[in-house]
Amino acid sequence: MKELLKKIPVPFKGEIIDRKENCKICGEKKGMQIGRVDYWDITSSNLIKCTLCRLVQLDPMLTEEETAKGCLAYYIEESLRVTKESQGKDLVRNFRRGVLFASSLKRKDFHPKEILELGPGSGYFSEGIKFIYPDVNVTVMDVNNEVLAFNKQQHGFATVQSTPEKYISNLENKFDLIVARDILEHVTDVAEVIQHANKYLKANGLFHFITPNGHEDVWKHYLTFNHRNKNSELLINHVNYFDGKGLLDLLARNQFSPVEYYTYNFKTTRRGRGWKVSPKQMAPLSTKKSSDFYIKNEISKVREIHFDKKEVLNKWYIQNKIKFITRLMSWYHHSQFIRLSPELNVGHEIYGLFKKIK
Numbered sequence: 001m002k003e004l005l006k007k008i009p010v011p012f013k014g015e016i017i018d019r020k021e022n023c024k025i026c027g028e029k030k031g032m033q034i035g036r037v038d039y040w041d042i043t044s045s046n047l048i049k050c051t052l053c054r055l056v057q058l059d060p061m062l063t064e065e066e067t068a069k070g071c072l073a074y075y076i077e078e079s080l081r082v083t084k085e086s087q088g089k090d091l092v093r094n095f096r097r098g099v100l101f102a103s104s105l106k107r108k109d110f111h112p113k114e115i116l117e118l119g120p121g122s123g124y125f126s127e128g129i130k131f132i133y134p135d136v137n138v139t140v141m142d143v144n145n146e147v148l149a150f151n152k153q154q155h156g157f158a159t160v161q162s163t164p165e166k167y168i169s170n171l172e173n174k175f176d177l178i179v180a181r182d183i184l185e186h187v188t189d190v191a192e193v194i195q196h197a198n199k200y201l202k203a204n205g206l207f208h209f210i211t212p213n214g215h216e217d218v219w220k221h222y223l224t225f226n227h228r229n230k231n232s233e234l235l236i237n238h239v240n241y242f243d244g245k246g247l248l249d250l251l252a253r254n255q256f257s258p259v260e261y262y263t264y265n266f267k268t269t270r271r272g273r274g275w276k277v278s279p280k281q282m283a284p285l286s287t288k289k290s291s292d293f294y295i296k297n298e299i300s301k302v303r304e305i306h307f308d309k310k311e312v313l314n315k316w317y318i319q320n321k322i323k324f325i326t327r328l329m330s331w332y333h334h335s336q337f338i339r340l341s342p343e344l345n346v347g348h349e350i351y352g353l354f355k356k357i358k
């Protein structure tokens with residue numbers, strides 16, 4: 001393993017160029033160009049790795065309007081591609097992950113009362129937390145009203161329609177726990193989002209996130225740029241690609257100290273992400289996929305999918321009377337046995353649990 005880790009990840013090489021916008025994290029004016037992407041047919045950006053803070057970002061960053069348009073097109077494209085059955089399975093998976101996460105907090109003797117989840121998706125992760133802490137109050141924040149309506153209807157969660165980049169003073173000092181799963185890679189100003197999380201938390205509050213390991217996530221775009229010298233296709237708005245050390249430093253600067261910080265899932269690494277140069281690892285060349293095609297023509301094909309929560313969670317092992325079996329099954333399905341330091345920049349995903357220290 002150690003021998004392998006000497007060779008991977010393979011560091012990026014590229015030209016140092018002037019940025020169009022300064023680095024959002026540290027203000028640096030130059031950076032290393034490691035890719036060039038087309039976000040649908042909406043806009044084109046460079047992928048720039050900051051040599052100071054190590055964060056890779058789109059330059060220029062997407063605007064709010066561009067993000068909204070691309071996200072809608074992606075939502076339609078995805079709804080037509082993913083079946084109801086697999087969506088239903090995802091709900092149960094997220095529920096179990098919530099159960100596992102909350103059980104781990106309980107073992108740490110942490111007892112949250114107020115939780116905020118940013119970008120909750122189906123809300124089943126927080127519902128899993130509620131299974132372990134039945135008295136907890138959950139608030140969810142999203143920009144999309146359909147997501148909020150779903151969360152309210154399924155789980156009765158309180159809702160806030162906003163983006164995490166906007167500061168809402170009403171939320172100051174209100175929460176014991178903030179959850180941001182698969183959110184940080186999407187936000188246009190991650191430093192601000194982390195600052196806000198700190199302010200929304202009470203003293204000693206916890207911040208939990210998962211986010212892709214940026215080195216592996218951006219590898220495909222790097223290869224396409226470096227070996228084909230062409231723009232690659234970006235359909236889902238990953239606008240930040242995190243370096244394990246860079247993300248840790250950013251959190252530390254915002255008064256967060258790590259409780260748990262690790263990467264997991266190394267299937268992608270074994271297959272070559274982050275180090276192997278092969279056509280298979282490259283991102284598809286951009287075709288400037290038409291966002292209007294989905295927004296104008298395909299939207300009528302999207303059917304609203306209804307889920308009955310009782311049916312979704314109707315599993316033999318999900319019962320209030322036998323919570324230890326629910327916990328055991330959640331652990332069986334989702335616990336991560338191999339964990340490495342994110343600073344190694346290998347593995348598919350980064351898991352973070354951080355404590356507010358000030």
Ligand SMILES: [Zn+2]
Pocket residue numbers: 023024025026027028050051052053054055
């Ligand atoms: Zn920077």
